[in-house]
Amino acid sequence: MSEFRLLGPVSVCDTAGGVIAPSGPKQRALLATLVLHAGQLLSVDRLVEELWGSTPPANAPNALQAHVARLRRLLPAPGHEWISTLPTGYLLAPGHASSDVARFTRLSGQGRAALPHDPGQAVQLLRRALSLWRGPALQDSRYGPLCTAEADRLEEGRLTALEALYEASLQCGRSTEITASLERLSADHPLRERFYDLLMLALYRGGRQAEALGVYERARRHLITTLGIEPGPALRARLEAILNHSPTLTPPPHPHPTNSPTTTVLADPASPPGTPHRTSTPRSAGSAGSAGSAGSAGSAGSAGRAYPAGSPPPGGCSGAAGCSEAAWPPEPAGLDGLAGLDGLAELSGLGGVAELSDWGGPAGSAALAGELAQLRVRIEELAREQQDLLRRVQREQAAAR
Numbered sequence: 001m002s003e004f005r006l007l008g009p010v011s012v013c014d015t016a017g018g019v020i021a022p023s024g025p026k027q028r029a030l031l032a033t034l035v036l037h038a039g040q041l042l043s044v045d046r047l048v049e050e051l052w053g054s055t056p057p058a059n060a061p062n063a064l065q066a067h068v069a070r071l072r073r074l075l076p077a078p079g080h081e082w083i084s085t086l087p088t089g090y091l092l093a094p095g096h097a098s099s100d101v102a103r104f105t106r107l108s109g110q111g112r113a114a115l116p117h118d119p120g121q122a123v124q125l126l127r128r129a130l131s132l133w134r135g136p137a138l139q140d141s142r143y144g145p146l147c148t149a150e151a152d153r154l155e156e157g158r159l160t161a162l163e164a165l166y167e168a169s170l171q172c173g174r175s176t177e178i179t180a181s182l183e184r185l186s187a188d189h190p191l192r193e194r195f196y197d198l199l200m201l202a203l204y205r206g207g208r209q210a211e212a213l214g215v216y217e218r219a220r221r222h223l224i225t226t227l228g229i230e231p232g233p234a235l236r237a238r239l240e241a242i243l244n245h246s247p248t249l250t251p252p253p254h255p256h257p258t259n260s261p262t263t264t265v266l267a268d269p270a271s272p273p274g275t276p277h278r279t280s281t282p283r284s285a286g287s288a289g290s291a292g293s294a295g296s297a298g299s300a301g302s303a304g305r306a307y308p309a310g311s312p313p314p315g316g317c318s319g320a321a322g323c324s325e326a327a328w329p330p331e332p333a334g335l336d337g338l339a340g341l342d343g344l345a346e347l348s349g350l351g352g353v354a355e356l357s358d359w360g361g362p363a364g365s366a367a368l369a370g371e372l373a374q375l376r377v378r379i380e381e382l383a384r385e386q387q388d389l390l391r392r393v394q395r396e397q398a399a400a401r
Contacts, residue, residue, distance in 0.1 A: 002014055002015055002076055002096075002097040002098075003097060003098045003099060003100060004031075004035045004094075004097060004098070004099040004100070004101075005019075005099070005100045005134070006032055006035060006036070006099065006100060006101050006137060006138055006154075007100045007101065007104060007132050007133045007134060007135075007137055007154065008133060008134025008135035008136070008137070008139050009021060009028075009134065009135060009139045009140065010022065010028040010029075010031055010032045010138060010139070010140075010141045012031075012074075012075060012076065014076035015076065018076075020074060020075070020076060022070075022071065022074060024067075024070075025140055025141065025143075026051050026067055026143075027067055027070060027071055027074075028140060028141040029050065029051055029141040029142075029143045029144070029147060030047065030050075030051060030064075030067050030068070030071060031071055031141075032138050032141045032147050033047065033050050033144075033146050033147055034083065034090065034091075034092035035092060035094075035099060036101075036146065036147070036150050037092075037146070038092050038093070038094040039091070039092070039093065039094065040091065041086055041088065041089050041090075041091045042089050042090055042091070043088050043089040044060075044061050044064060044088065044089050044090075046089070046146070047064055047089065047090065048060045048061070048064055049144055049145070050143060050144030050145070050146050050147065051064065051067070051143055051144065052143075053143065053144060068083055068085070068090055071083065081093065082094075082095075100132045101154065103129075103132060104129050104130075104132050104133075104154075104157070104158075104161075105157070107125050107126070107128050107129035107132075108125075108126060108129040108130075108157065108160075108161040108164075110125045111123075111124075111125035111126035111129060111161065111164060111165070111168070112126075112160075112161075112164045115164055115167065115168050115171075119167075119168040119169075119171035119172050120168075120172055122164065122165075122168040123165060123168045123169055123172060126161050126164055126165040126168065127165065129161055130158065130161055130162065130165065133158060136151070136155070137150070137151045137154035137155055137158075138150065138151045138154075159189065159192065162185065163194045163195070163198065166178050166181070166182060166198050166202075167198060170198065170201060170202060170205070170251065171251070171252060173251045173252065175201070175202040175203075175205040175206050175251070176202075176206050178202055179199070179202045179203060179206060182195060182198055182199040182202055183199060185199075186199050186215070186218075186219075190219075190222045190226070191222070191223070191226065191227070193219065193223075193231060193232055193234065193235050194234075196215055196216070196218075196219040196231075196235060197234055197235050197238050199212075199215050200212040200213075200215050200216060200235075200238050200239070200242065201238065201249065203215065204242050204249055205249065205250075205251055209242060212242055213239070213242065213243075213389050213390075216231070216235065216238070216239045217389065219231055219235060239393070243390060243393060
């Protein structure tokens, strides 16, 4: 079955698996417009506007006819008349051909529907849907209003699917795996509050409460600077829940995602097309953000230990799909009770000062000790920032009352 591909460069995949791509940008725009309105008559005037806008050539209908003729010769499956010429315009008859747009719409819809009752299945369906994207929708083919509007609609659908994917991943207890992707998405789409919301929850569940609060401050500053508005009710509610350690932030105790291979290499949906997905190793609780939040939040959450590549943690959990982060051994809850660099090294997963000689002799020991000292300073800074934020929020709440 032939397939029209619009989620990236416009092309056609024929029945033999070959890819046919119109060589000229006008032909790609024409094909995209006809496919988006398959089975509908498109007038000559609408197609001329789509290809040339307000500056059409002198013989625009003849130029359009020439592009249609070239496109007819390019399309596969001889014997099937793809494009019909009618008195007032042109019509594309798709026959049995499909499109990646239709597949994306179907899979993403199924994924969102599965989210409330089977988040593991939702993750699989949404990843399949997002893997169809090979670049921006209708890439290099957005000349007129029809393709531009459709490209914007498809991009909105992609972002909605990403939001659902990461919500499902959080329900499966995979917060440490998706934090980096959510960081990129919140930076790439700084006015989309849902990505900030999901990132705050992922950081909190990873034991990084101070960083979660910092995300709110970043979102607030950007929204005020750009739009002159405060964050919406959902983001404010998330902040309140984190400050109060609300039980609603706790991940499901026993997620039951649909069984699937845990080492499948998939495109990272938050990365540019073509970037391979790498299953991220859970961040050690000794990192600045994690330790800082643990030191200030107590039992706010626990992060999983980082294990060498290919070495599963105790208990047989691989840290991929289907494994709750609760199954990973918890790190120390905070800095309280830790003595000097020995305690800080323990929190970082490096062992005590006495073991530093195993990491490169005296020079290595001194270097690591210096890094650990700097880390402690950063942890204390994060703790102070959190306390300042907490006091400011409390003052604002008091003033609002």
